[in-house]
């Protein structure tokens with residue numbers, strides 16, 4: 182048993198076929214399904230073949246700090262909840278705008294594996310329990326850390342601690358089957374409207390991401406979706422309108438978060454997203470039938486507020502990434518009694 186804090190850890194979700202030097206090893210964690218030679222690392226840069234075994238560099242965290250659940254963002258999941266936020270290194274996507282590239286972009290060499298926090302899953306869960314907090318995996322791709330997630334879940338289950346993910350959703354059905362039972366809520370990034378734009382931005386297919394949104398919901402996980410308005414991928418009216426329609430086809434009650442583009446990483450020379458663009462995207466979301474569309478920044482408190490779909494009363498007010506007021510009674514509007522979807 183390799184302990185937390187050491188670099189490489191036995192991985193799950195792979196298959197070997199053949200024998201001896203002809204043995205083939207395939208990782209089944211994400212839809213790239215890398216077939217690896219001896220010593221080779223996958224597209225993600227954090228899983229490697231050693232002999233006929235797969236190992237991962239994601240058993241542990243490079244980050245440990247406190248945030249509000251609103252900052253993940255989750256707006257319909259236990260408002261005001263504190264979250265002990267962790268991040269194992271690595272990502273399956275290679276987005277040019279990534280603000281977390283120094284921990285996520287291991288494969289390209291823009292991030293290195295660095296040292297992991299020596300805290301064990303049990304110690305991390307104890308810290309969260311003492312604060313009455315949930316544990317969230319964010320900033321990098323938590324889908325690359327099913328082993329760490331399951332270890333946290335084992336300790337968290339006994340302590341009654343929720344596990345949350347902010348994920349790109351690029352996982353195989355087998356991976357979703359493995360982790361969904363231990364996840365309370367997942368915010369999935371849907372970054373583009375079509376396969377071509379998604380592949381250009383992320384290097385990966387869009388279809389598995391939308392499939393993951395459906396699959397997680399079908400397994401009872403609370404799901405919200407985030408779309409950053411990225412130049413050329415999701416900032417055109419036809420693009421964000423199609424993304425909104427895709428989400429609405431799955432369920433119009435899925436909260437949709439629109440994120441303002443900030444120049445960073447390889448997109449330093451692009452302009453920041455304009456408030457008018459975010460306002461137009463929000464309108465497109467409502468026109469597509471989505472009941473809850475949010476803009477964290479750029480449109481002020483009104484962009485972060487929840488209106489009752491029944492009577493229009495503002496029932497939840499939020500500051501930048503924190504709860505200000507909640508006027509729901511057992512998940513229903515205090516004014517008209519309409520039930521709002523969420524885990525309140």
Ligand code: SF4
Nearest residue numbers: 208211214215223225
């Ligand atoms: S998780 Fe990594 S090694 Fe596994 S299939 Fe995906 S990119 Fe390849």
